[in-house]
Amino acid sequence: MSDPSDFQRLFDLDQDPAFIVGPDGRVERANAAARSVLGQDPRGADLASFVPGDGTQLALFLDRCSGTRRPLPAAFALKAADGEARRLQWQGVLLSPGTATLPPRLLLRCRRRGVEEFSILGRKIEELNREVGQRRRLQVELVEALAQKDMLVRELQHRVKNHTQMLMGMFREAGRKGESAELERFIETTLTRLHAIGTAESYMYRMLEWQGIDARELIPGLCQAIAASWPEHAAIAVAADDVELRNDQAVPLALILHELLANALRHGLKFGPGRVDVKLQREGPRASLTVEDSGTGATIPEAERAHGGLALIRGLCRQLGGVFSVDRQPHTRCIITWCSGAEAGAV
Amino acid sequence: MTGRPATGDPQARAPSLLIVEDDWFIATDIRAIATEAGYLVVAMASSADEAVAAALAHRPDLALLDIRLVGERDGIDAALEIRRHLETAILMVTAHEDEALRRRLAPAAPRGWLLKPFSQPQLLAAIKAALEPCAATP
Numbered sequence: 001m002s003d004p005s006d007f008q009r010l011f012d013l014d015q016d017p018a019f020i021v022g023p024d025g026r027v028e029r030a031n032a033a034a035r036s037v038l039g040q041d042p043r044g045a046d047l048a049s050f051v052p053g054d055g056t057q058l059a060l061f062l063d064r065c066s067g068t069r070r071p072l073p074a075a076f077a078l079k080a081a082d083g084e085a086r087r088l089q090w091q092g093v094l095l096s097p098g099t100a101t102l103p104p105r106l107l108l109r110c111r112r113r114g115v116e117e118f119s120i121l122g123r124k125i126e127e128l129n130r131e132v133g134q135r136r137r138l139q140v141e142l143v144e145a146l147a148q149k150d151m152l153v154r155e156l157q158h159r160v161k162n163h164t165q166m167l168m169g170m171f172r173e174a175g176r177k178g179e180s181a182e183l184e185r186f187i188e189t190t191l192t193r194l195h196a197i198g199t200a201e202s203y204m205y206r207m208l209e210w211q212g213i214d215a216r217e218l219i220p221g222l223c224q225a226i227a228a229s230w231p232e233h234a235a236i237a238v239a240a241d242d243v244e245l246r247n248d249q250a251v252p253l254a255l256i257l258h259e260l261l262a263n264a265l266r267h268g269l270k271f272g273p274g275r276v277d278v279k280l281q282r283e284g285p286r287a288s289l290t291v292e293d294s295g296t297g298a299t300i301p302e303a304e305r306a307h308g309g310l311a312l313i314r315g316l317c318r319q320l321g322g323v324f325s326v327d328r329q330p331h332t333r334c335i336i337t338w339c340s341g342a343e344a345g346a347v
Numbered sequence: 348m349t350g351r352p353a354t355g356d357p358q359a360r361a362p363s364l365l366i367v368e369d370d371w372f373i374a375t376d377i378r379a380i381a382t383e384a385g386y387l388v389v390a391m392a393s394s395a396d397e398a399v400a401a402a403l404a405h406r407p408d409l410a411l412l413d414i415r416l417v418g419e420r421d422g423i424d425a426a427l428e429i430r431r432h433l434e435t436a437i438l439m440v441t442a443h444e445d446e447a448l449r450r451r452l453a454p455a456a457p458r459g460w461l462l463k464p465f466s467q468p469q470l471l472a473a474i475k476a477a478l479e480p481c482a483a484t485p
Contacts (some may be wrong), residue, residue: 154443158415161442162370164464169376172467176379191466198464228469 017078017088017110020095021047022103023066025058034110039081047108051076052085065092065106078110157205164198189309192226193258199225200254204247213250215243215287215340219280222254226261234269234293236261240280243287243340252316253289259309260291260334268293268332287340292333361387362478365407367398367425368440369416373463377411377440380467381474395420395428402429409458409477414441414448423452430455438477440465 008029011018017034021027025047035041038050048055053076061074071093077085088110098104168191175187203218220238227236245253257278264276274294281288313336317324322338364386368374371393378388390401394417402410410429412422426437437457444462458477461470 158442161463162373165376165442166370166372168464168466169372172376173372173379195464195466202462202464225466225469228466228472 014109019047019108021062021106021108023062023106025055025062028105037078037080037086050079052079061090061092062106065108066094066104069094153205157202160201160205161198164194164201168194168198189262192262193255196222196226196254196258197251200250204250212244212246215245215253215280216240218245218250218254219257219278219289222257223261223278226258234265234273235275236278237275238278238280240278241282241287243280243282245340249320249338249340252319256313256316256320256336257289257291259313260289263309263334264291264293264295264332268295282340285339286337288335288337290333290335292331294331296331361385362408363387363389363405364474365389365398365401365405365410365435366391367393367395367410367412367416367422369393369413373413377470380470384471384474386474394418395422395425398422398425399428399432402433402435406433407435409436409438409474411438411440411474414439414443423448423455426452426455426457436477438473440470440473 008031011020011029012032014031015033017037018031019027019034019042020029027042027045027047030038030042042050046055048058051058057074058076061072061076065072071091074090074092075087076090077087080086090108090110092106092108095105095107096102171187171191171194175184175191178184199222200218203221204213219240223236223238227234261276261278268274269276272295276294277290277292279288279290279292281290313334314324317336317338320336320338322336324334324336327333327335364381366374366377366381366388368377368391374391374393378391381388389405389407392398392401396418398410398412398416401407410426412426414422416422416425422439422441426439429435430437437452437455438459438461439452439457440461440463442463444460449460459473461473465473
C-alpha cells in the first residue's frame, strides 16, 4: 500500500474516529469519522486543541504510546463540531518508529460507537429501572388496596352476621316473655325470616361475586337452613338448574322461598308427614321457582292470605319483576317466574 | 372428659357449657336457648383470658367459642389453650370461616363450627352433635 490515497481510503473505512499523530500530538492524518466528529480536517493541527484540558494528560498518553506496540487505553473527551465534548475511549499504539529523517508516528483510535451505544443503553436501562420501580410501587399499592378491601369486606360480613344474630337474640328474648300466642307467633315468623335473610347474605359474602350469585348453591343452602329451623321435619328435595341471580335478587328470593316452604310445612303437611319438592328451573332468560308439597292442601286462613306470608310473597314477587301462581290440584304447587341475572333489568 | 354424660339416670347431671362470646345480646341468647334445653351453663366469658380461667375453674363438657373476643387473643387462642389443659369439647360459634382459621384451630380438634346467623334448632343440633361422642343430650 505504497499509494497514500489507498491508505486514506482504508483509514476512512473505520467507523470510529482515528488519528495518526506525531509524538508531539501534531495530526498527520484523520479519518472520515474523525473529520465528521470535529467538523473539519485537523491535519497539521495540535490534537490537544481538540481535547478539553491543558493537554498534560494527553501528552503523557502520547509519550507512553511512543514506547510500545501494544495498544494502551485512555479516556479523553473530544470537542465535537456542535461544541459538545464527547467522552470517548481511546487506544494508542506506536505505528512506526522514527528514523533519521522521519519522526515516529502513533495511531490513536477513539471508540466512539461503544461509548455512545453504552451511554444510550445506560439511559434506556435507567428509564426501564424507573418504570420497573414505578410499576413495583403501583403493584405494592394495588396489593395493599386489595388487602384493605378484603379486610373491609370481612369486617362488613362480620358485622352483618353478628347484627343479624343480635337481632334474632333480641326477638327471642322478647318472645320468652310469652305475653300472647299472637306475639309469639309474630316473633317466631320474624325470627325465621331474619334467618332466611341472614343465610342469603352469608351466601352472597361467601361467594364474593359482586355481580351475581349461583342459585345452585344458594337454593339448597337456604332449604337446608330453613328446614333445620322447623322442628317438624319434612323431607325436602331440591333440584336447581344453573341460574345466576343478581345480589339484589337473592334476599327477596330467600324470603319468598322461606314463605313458600313455611306454608308447605305449616299448612300443606298439617295433617301428616310428607315431602316438599323445590325446583329451580331456567328457561331462556326466565327462571322459575316451584315449591310443591305432597300434603292434602289445607286452606290458608283468610287473614294470613291478606296480611301474612302470601301478601309478602306477592309483594316480593313484584319486586323481582316476577309472576306468582298457585295450583292446588291435587297438591299445592306454588310457582314464581322472573327474569334472572342481567336480563332482569329489562323487566 | 370432665363432665359425666346426662342419661336417663336421675343421678347424672346435665352436660355443662362454657359460653365465650364478646357480644352480650348473643351470649345471653345462647345461654337462654341452652338453659331452656336443659344444659348447664357454668360460665360466660368475653375474652380469651376469662375463657381459659373459667374453663380451668369449671371444667365444662363443651366450650362454645366466638373467634373475635375482647382483648389481644382470639377464640382460637383460647380454644388451643383450653385443650392443652382439659378435654373440654370445642364448638366454634362464629361469623368467620376460612381455611386458615380452620388450620389454626385444628390442634384443638373442634367438634363443630356453627356459622352465624344461626337459628335455635341449629344451635341445639350443633351442641348435641358436639357432645355426642361422649355424652347424651339432656
